[in-house]
Amino acid sequence: MQTHVQTSLLPFCRHLQLTSWATAIRVSVWMYPFIQLIHFSGLSLWLGTNVAGDLRLLGVGKRVQTPADVRDELFVWNWIGFAIAIFGGFLLFSARATMYIVNPAFRAKLFMLIPTALLWHIFVQAKTRAWGESAEAPVAGKLAGLIELLLWIGVVTAAVEIPNY
Amino acid sequence: MTAWLYASIAVAHYFTLLVLVGTSVFVDLRVLGLAATRKPIAQVGEQIYPWMWGAFCLAIVSGFLMFTTDAGDYLPDTVFRVKMATILLAVIFTIVVQRGVAQWAQLPSIPASAKVLASISLLLWIGSILAGVEIAAISGLG
Numbered sequence: 001m002q003t004h005v006q007t008s009l010l011p012f013c014r015h016l017q018l019t020s021w022a023t024a025i026r027v028s029v030w031m032y033p034f035i036q037l038i039h040f041s042g043l044s045l046w047l048g049t050n051v052a053g054d055l056r057l058l059g060v061g062k063r064v065q066t067p068a069d070v071r072d073e074l075f076v077w078n079w080i081g082f083a084i085a086i087f088g089g090f091l092l093f094s095a096r097a098t099m100y101i102v103n104p105a106f107r108a109k110l111f112m113l114i115p116t117a118l119l120w121h122i123f124v125q126a127k128t129r130a131w132g133e134s135a136e137a138p139v140a141g142k143l144a145g146l147i148e149l150l151l152w153i154g155v156v157t158a159a160v161e162i163p164n165y
Numbered sequence: 166m167t168a169w170l171y172a173s174i175a176v177a178h179y180f181t182l183l184v185l186v187g188t189s190v191f192v193d194l195r196v197l198g199l200a201a202t203r204k205p206i207a208q209v210g211e212q213i214y215p216w217m218w219g220a221f222c223l224a225i226v227s228g229f230l231m232f233t234t235d236a237g238d239y240l241p242d243t244v245f246r247v248k249m250a251t252i253l254l255a256v257i258f259t260i261v262v263q264r265g266v267a268q269w270a271q272l273p274s275i276p277a278s279a280k281v282l283a284s285i286s287l288l289l290w291i292g293s294i295l296a297g298v299e300i301a302a303i304s305g306l307g
Contacts, residue, residue, distance in 0.1 A: 007243070033295070040183070040294045046186015048179070051186040052216055062213040065204070073201035074210060077191055157178045160172055 007115075013097035022094040034092050035091045042084025049078040050152060057137045057145030067132025069142065073127060097163060098106065103165050109158035117151035166234055177210055178227035182297075184220040186290045188213050189259055196262060196283035198273060207270035221256075231244035235306065242304045255289035262286050 001007045011116055056070040057063055065073075093100050100106045124144045132142030194200035195209045232239050239245045262282050269279050301307050 002281070029302075033298040034297040036302075037291070037295045040298065041186075041291055044183040044186035044290075044294070045190060046187070046200060047183040047189060048185070048189075048220075051184045051220075052213060053189075055216055056212075061215045062212055064208055069204065069292055070212060073204045073228060074191070077200050081187065153176065156183075157176045160175045160179060164168075164172070 009101055010098065013101045016094045017097045018093065021078065021091075022097070025091060025095040030054050032092075032095065034067060036096075037088075039085055039088030039092055040089055042086070044079050045077055045081025046085050047081075047156075049074040049081060049116055051149065053078075053125070053128065054149045055147040057124070057131065057141050058149075059136065059142065063135050065127050067137050069132070070130060071128040075125070100162075103162055105158050105161035105165050109155060109162070113155045115157050117148065117155055120144075120151055147164050171231075171234065174227050175283075178224060178231060181220045181223040181227065183256050185217055186225050186294060188217040188220065189255075189290055190287050192217070192266070193262065193287040194217050194282040196266065196269070198275065203269060207264055210263060210266035212235065217259075231307075238306055242300065242306060244296060244300045244304050245306070248293060248300060251289055251293040251296050255286060255293055257281060258286035258289055 001023060019027075041106075053071050053074055055129065056065070056067045127141070128137075131137045131144075137145070149152070191200060192213050193209055194207055195202075195204075201209055238245055262279075265282060268277050
C-alpha cells in the first residue's frame with residue numbers, strides 16, 4: 001500500500017516541486033530559513049497551546065483556571081497556530097517534495113502520526129468542555145491528555161529523524 | 166554520544182522550546198488584547214507562566230547538552246552568539262511583562278507601554294527562532 005501511495009503521489013510532488021514558487025524557495029539562500037521561521041512560529045503556538053491544555057487536564061502546574069477555561073482561552077490561537085504551521089510546512093515540503101515523500105520518517109510523520117494526533121486533539125478539545133468543568137479532571141480526561149502529549153512527542157521525534165534517512 | 170541519545174535530547178529541545186515560545190507569545194498576545202480578552206489578564210498569566218518557565222528550564226538543559234557535543238564550533242559562531250543574546254533579551258523582557266501583568270490587571274485598561282513591552286518580548290522570541298534556523302542555514306552547524 002505504501003508503494004502505491006508513493007507512486008500515485010510522485011507525479012504530484014514532481015509537479016509541485018517545479019512550480020515557480022517552490023523553485024524560488026529551493027534556490028534562494030534566505031527564503032528557506034525564512035519559511036522555516038514561519039513553520040516554527042506557527043508550530044510554537046500550536047504545540048504550546050496544545051501542551052498547555054493537556055497539562056491542565058493532567059493537573060500539572062498551577063490550577064488557577066479550570067481545564068475548560070484554559071481550553072476556551074487557548075482555542076482561537078491554537079487553530080491560528082495550526083494554520084500558520086500548515087502553511088509554512090506545505091511551502092517547506094513543496095521545495096523538496098520528491099525527496100520528502102520517499103523519506104520514511106517524513107511519511108510516518110505526515111501519514112500516521114499527524115493524522116492520529118490531530119484527530120485525538122480535536123476529540124480531547126471537544127471533550128474538555130465536559131471533563132474540565134471542575135478543577136480536577138476525571139481519570140479519563142487525564143489519560144486523554146497524557147495520550148495527546150505522547151502523540152505530539154511522537155510527531156516531533158519523527159520530524160527530528162527526517163534528516164537521518 | 167550515541168545517535169539515539171542525541172536524537173532524544175534534540176526531541177526534548179525542540180518540543181520544549183516550541184512550548185516555551187508558544188506559551189510566552191500567547192501571554193504577550195493577551196497583553197496586546199489579541200487573545201483571550203474575556204479572561205482576566207492576571208489569571209491568564211498566573212495559569213500559563215509556570216508552564217512556560219518549566220519548558221524554559223528543559224529547553225536550556227537540553228540545549229546546553231546539544232551545545233556540549235560541538236562546543237568548539239558553536240562558541241565562536243556569530244549567529245550562535247546572536248541567538249544567545251536574543252534569548253537573554255527575550256527572557257529579560259518576559260520577566261518584565263510577567264511582573265507587569267499583576268500591576269496592569271489593577272488598571273481599568275492595559276497601558277500602551279505594556280503593549281510595547283509585550284510586542285518586544287514577542288518579537289524577541291520569534292527572533293530567537295530565526296537566529297536558531299540561521300545557525301544551520303548560514304553557519305552549517307547542528
